[in-house]
Amino acid sequence: MANSPSGDSMLDRLVRILDSFDANNQSLSVSVLARRADIPQASMYRLLDSMVAHDLLSRDASGQVRLGLRLWELANRSATTQDLRTAALPFMEDINQLLGQNTQLSVLHQDEVLIIERLSRPGSVVNQANVAGRMPVQRTSMGMALLAFSRPEIIGDYLSRHDAVMTASHPDFRAKMAEIRRTGYASFDGFIDPETTGVAAPILDDAGYQVAVISVVLPRQTRAVQSAGLALRTAARGISRALQLGGTA
Amino acid sequence: MANSPSGDSMLDRLVRILDSFDANNQSLSVSVLARRADIPQASMYRLLDSMVAHDLLSRDASGQVRLGLRLWELANRSATTQDLRTAALPFMEDINQLLGQNTQLSVLHQDEVLIIERLSRPGSVVNQANVAGRMPVQRTSMGMALLAFSRPEIIGDYLSRHDAVMTASHPDFRAKMAEIRRTGYASFDGFIDPETTGVAAPILDDAGYQVAVISVVLPRQTRAVQSAGLALRTAARGISRALQLGGTA
DNA sequence: GCACTTTTCTCATTCAATGAGAAGCGAACT
DNA sequence: AGTTCGCTTCTCATTGAATGAGAAAAGTGC
Numbered sequence: 001m002a003n004s005p006s007g008d009s010m011l012d013r014l015v016r017i018l019d020s021f022d023a024n025n026q027s028l029s030v031s032v033l034a035r036r037a038d039i040p041q042a043s044m045y046r047l048l049d050s051m052v053a054h055d056l057l058s059r060d061a062s063g064q065v066r067l068g069l070r071l072w073e074l075a076n077r078s079a080t081t082q083d084l085r086t087a088a089l090p091f092m093e094d095i096n097q098l099l100g101q102n103t104q105l106s107v108l109h110q111d112e113v114l115i116i117e118r119l120s121r122p123g124s125v126v127n128q129a130n131v132a133g134r135m136p137v138q139r140t141s142m143g144m145a146l147l148a149f150s151r152p153e154i155i156g157d158y159l160s161r162h163d164a165v166m167t168a169s170h171p172d173f174r175a176k177m178a179e180i181r182r183t184g185y186a187s188f189d190g191f192i193d194p195e196t197t198g199v200a201a202p203i204l205d206d207a208g209y210q211v212a213v214i215s216v217v218l219p220r221q222t223r224a225v226q227s228a229g230l231a232l233r234t235a236a237r238g239i240s241r242a243l244q245l246g247g248t249a
Numbered sequence: 250m251a252n253s254p255s256g257d258s259m260l261d262r263l264v265r266i267l268d269s270f271d272a273n274n275q276s277l278s279v280s281v282l283a284r285r286a287d288i289p290q291a292s293m294y295r296l297l298d299s300m301v302a303h304d305l306l307s308r309d310a311s312g313q314v315r316l317g318l319r320l321w322e323l324a325n326r327s328a329t330t331q332d333l334r335t336a337a338l339p340f341m342e343d344i345n346q347l348l349g350q351n352t353q354l355s356v357l358h359q360d361e362v363l364i365i366e367r368l369s370r371p372g373s374v375v376n377q378a379n380v381a382g383r384m385p386v387q388r389t390s391m392g393m394a395l396l397a398f399s400r401p402e403i404i405g406d407y408l409s410r411h412d413a414v415m416t417a418s419h420p421d422f423r424a425k426m427a428e429i430r431r432t433g434y435a436s437f438d439g440f441i442d443p444e445t446t447g448v449a450a451p452i453l454d455d456a457g458y459q460v461a462v463i464s465v466v467l468p469r470q471t472r473a474v475q476s477a478g479l480a481l482r483t484a485a486r487g488i489s490r491a492l493q494l495g496g497t498a
Numbered sequence: 499g500c501a502c503t504t505t506t507c508t509c510a511t512t513c514a515a516t517g518a519g520a521a522g523c524g525a526a527c528t
Numbered sequence: 529a530g531t532t533c534g535c536t537t538c539t540c541a542t543t544g545a546a547t548g549a550g551a552a553a554a555g556t557g558c
Contacts (some may be wrong), residue, residue, distance in 0.1 A: 002515045002543045002544050003516035004515080004543085005517090006516095007256040007544090009546090010545080011259070011300065015303050019323060021323075022326050023327055026329070038519080042517055042519085043517065045536065046515080046516090048285070056264070063535080067327055069329070069359075070264075070360065072381070073358070074264070074324075075316065075321050075324030075381075076321070076380060076381035077271050077379075078270040079316055079381075080275070080321075082381070083275075086380075093342060105416070109318050109319075110318075110319070113250060115410070119338065120335065120338075120339075122339075129325075131331055131335075132322050132326040133326065225267060251511080251513045251544085251546045251547050252547035253512085253546080253547050253548070256513090256514090257546095259546080279504075289547085289549080290547050291506085291548055292546080311503080
């Protein structure tokens, strides 16, 4: 970066700025944003002005900064996630209605679970998934299902980076993977919340590997889990077909 | 831009690259992208590499470029649209089920209708709205409802830029605006498709101005329009309440 | 092998972008 | 009114991230 000791590129800075916002920090003051993004104040104001001019960020009357609608538009207009969401939404609605619980659609992204869509349900159990939020692979049923139905190279790569944490959570990791593949879904108790059980089934491509998972979080009950697993697998097949991937779970 | 005759900033270029993708061009070759974004080939490759490194773009084995998941994540994680979607989704589902037609959630953005969400319905009438797509204000019921319930300054600003096209579509513009405000919804025949009727009702803030509209596209029938209008207004009130805006349509 | 496209690299050049610090502004307090 | 503080804008000398033409390398199809 010209005349800057930091060596940042413009792109580095831009990403850091966008990364400064999250579900708990939807709007930020300029000084907080500068601090979070590690950008000197004077530079921050300048960069902010040009980002606002492009509507990548917006600023309200009180000076608070938020993401701009144009950014949202550009990022969603041709997003791969859009095709996935469009195909999955009707099935998710079915699950949402039939099981009466929050329903998620997730993918494996940069070694974490990325929530693509979430249908909420009044009265359902507590669920900490947020759209565009991340959760750990080894501590969610979604994550374990995503991993179990991934290509061997992907599993290998993931483990090369996360073997210790995975083994700490799952000393019987290999057996667990095999069981998930056998039953066709993943189900774990008390991961995120001790009173809940997550159930997740993979949406498969025509080679039998996952492209996403559909999941619910249930009150902790043994009997409902198997029927939820079956319903999720059924929905997953429908989604797969709608995506024209020819997957068979 | 250093050593470039174009005078572009990095940000200009970045936005042009993202703007090169749309619903009909979800993936592009590098040379097509360079052409659409008006960036010299050598620069395009370099910029692409750094955008891929940040996962703002991704590249498949055949060299095709798409938007990256990280971009989607950053843009959606704290988006204002997310709150709106979350509040509106249950009501949209109700409308979707009860009226049996595609349902949209839209906002007024840069003098156009921006579709925030769309629930589809098998067997429903043709509908050209895409999520994160744009449609013209003067040729959609959504647009007319958005305008009718906007603050006077916004209406004035819009007209200062679009008076001719609005008058061409609606010689009786003022009367139309008054009628939409009186009935509480907008309904127009044959705008996008001669065989359909759009019906749109505003989601209002506590000052009585729109923050979004919820709409459906119906087969062309006079009787269904009034009941659809009422259902949409009912849904809109629920959404407004869920957003805690205290709106009363 | 040849022709064409795609991709990577070189290199002299450059200007968009930098940040410290000053100046301006507004709000809150005494 | 004066002072303090935080926010915002401006100045200015500086600079290195970024440039693109064109060459070279690599890949693809006939």
